[in-house]
Amino acid sequence: MSSVIFDMIKETTNRNRKASMKTIMGIRMYSISEVAKILGKSVYTIRQYIYTQKLGAVQIGREYWIPEKEIFVFLKRNATKRNIQL
Numbered sequence: 001m002s003s004v005i006f007d008m009i010k011e012t013t014n015r016n017r018k019a020s021m022k023t024i025m026g027i028r029m030y031s032i033s034e035v036a037k038i039l040g041k042s043v044y045t046i047r048q049y050i051y052t053q054k055l056g057a058v059q060i061g062r063e064y065w066i067p068e069k070e071i072f073v074f075l076k077r078n079a080t081k082r083n084i085q086l
Contacts, residue, residue: 022065029058029065038071049074 022029030038035055036046047064049055056070 024065028068030068030071032057032064032066035066035071039074 021031021034032043032046032050035041036043039046046055046066050057050064050066055066055074057064057066059065
């Protein structure tokens with residue numbers, strides 16, 4: 001399942017050539033707008049997830065960056081229970 005999610009993330013990033021994904025110490029980090037596109041949510045919703053600690057993020061300067069692992073954790077935690085295994 002994680003390869004499907006990774007492919008979705010990769011496809012979304014490739015579609016948006018202005019993508020600003022960073023790799024810091026070998027960890028892929030995504031901007032709020034990238035995560036919004038990946039999850040199909042608004043930027044405002046992603047910010048609310050960060051502020052309410054539903055989605056882990058790192059603040060670097062004035063920007064928030066979401067580690068790839070946190071996206072997987074978020075999806076696992078919020079997956080519906082209809083025959084889905086992550």
